[in-house]
Amino acid sequence: MKIIIVNKKILFSICLFAIFFSSLFFYFSNPFSFAIELTTNSVMDETLQDKIATLTKKEEKIAYLTFDDGPTLKATGKILDILKTEDVKATFFVIGKHVKEHPELVNRAYEEGHYLANHGYNHNNSTLYKSADSFISEIKDTDNEIGKAIGIENYCSHVFRFPNGYMSSHYKAKKKQATKLLSEMNYTYIDWNCLNNDSIKKYSNSQLLKNLKKSAKNKGTLVILMHDTSDVNDTPSVLKDSINYLKEQGYEFRNFYDLL
DSSP: OOOOOOOHHHHHHHHHHHHHHHHHHHHHHSTTTTSOOOBTTSOOOHHHHHHHHTGGGOOSOEEEEEEESOOOTTTHHHHHHHHHHHTOOOEEEEOHHHHHHOHHHHHHHHHTTOEEEEOOSSOOHHHHTSOHHHHHHHHHHHHHHHHHHHTOTTBOOOEEOOTTOTTSSTTHHHHHHHHHHHHHTTOEEOOOSEEOOTTTSOOOHHHHHHHHHHHHTTOSSEEEEEESSOSSSOTHHHHHHHHHHHHHTTOEEEOGGGGO
16 A cells, blocks of 8 residues: 655645635625625614715716616516626616515526515505605515515515605605704615616617717716516616616726625
């Protein structure tokens, strides 16, 4: 029997290489396995809140694609297909009742690296702002449905978008009160500074792209509002051209995970 003596330093190096390559294999076979797991126990500190609050004031050419009001069978799957092809990660502000209807779409978005943010349960302002309890329930019920869809108990996205946006004059006083509730729930909120008006009225694809270009003009970091509903316009049909235009303008795409 031959006895092979291995130098300890060489053995240690071999072990390190083995661990390194095993980690690479695990990562590339499960590309989203290292994503931050957001729960009610995770904390959004003041630094992160400030990052989100001042995001649209940055000069860097970063584009955050955000999609509101889904998921829907009409549009969400098509949008996810395009994002995957273009290697772009986005943020979806989902409505709780639609998450309950289509959990498979939410799970797919999560597995493909997209951020799942909260847009309320019903997208009904009279219900949302009926009382403090009603507002809190809408947030928590939506988080609960997201958590069930992606298999994370006590999920909390920590990011909320008011229906119609905080900047809208409707329910202004109620929204101001709601921001205090959000803070107490370890949440922040964000609007947008760029859009293609896909939910305003019927436009041609060329007009939607023109709206986006006009809205993005002379701006640094963009938080772009689109919708994954196709209720008014067929957003998926203009998404690829929109992404290509922004890439040509030197924008780098990110989602809210990058802020965390």
